[in-house]
Amino acid sequence: MSERALLCHMNILLADGSTADSTRAAGKPARLNIGDGSLSPAFEAQLAELHVGDRHSFTLKPADAFGEVNPDAIHHLDRARFAADMELKPGVIISFAGPGGAEIPGIIRDVAGDSVTVDLNHPLAGHTVTFELEVMQEL
Structure with missing residues (x-):
């Protein structure tokens, strides 16, 4: 085509x-x-x-x-990797640097203690x- x-x-x-x-x-x-x-x-x-x-x-x-949802695109990151003043709660979208400088949006799914669960799947x-x-x- x-x-x-x-x-x-x-x-x-x-x-x-x-x-x-x-x-x-x-x-x-x-x-x-x-x-x-x-x-x-x-x-x-x-x-x-x-x-x-x-x-x-x-x-x-x-x-x-x-x-489909790719479980490999869900990451558990340490709270220390984020700015101290950044609001981290479920539903918040954060931009991450991807290959070649592209921005990849990630959605926070959970925050438990010092662990932040971020989903990089398309919403x-x-x-x-x-x-x-x-x-x-x-x-």
Whole structure:
């Protein structure tokens, strides 16, 4: 498949119907690159026939969306590794330095004594999600 991109407004809905994310809320459409390997084959298959003005809704299982929860991405870190004034409580998102200077968000899952449990999985990993797309532009 040749590479192309779609600029889409997108809502991501959880199984209970709640909105996990919306590009409309941010006022900035998402660029979806087709054919470069950044999207799962199942996601790309849903985009193949879409053009400007199209609206499309589809549901993907975790493996085809944001992946399954990887237990190797959950880390138990010593409290001393964090700034003394940093608020460490479940639900707080902290940015970590990744390979090549990329930032990786981690969610604090638990704090017990001097042990801080940090989850580096995507926040939507393990969830079946529904995507509602509106194609704004073909690139």
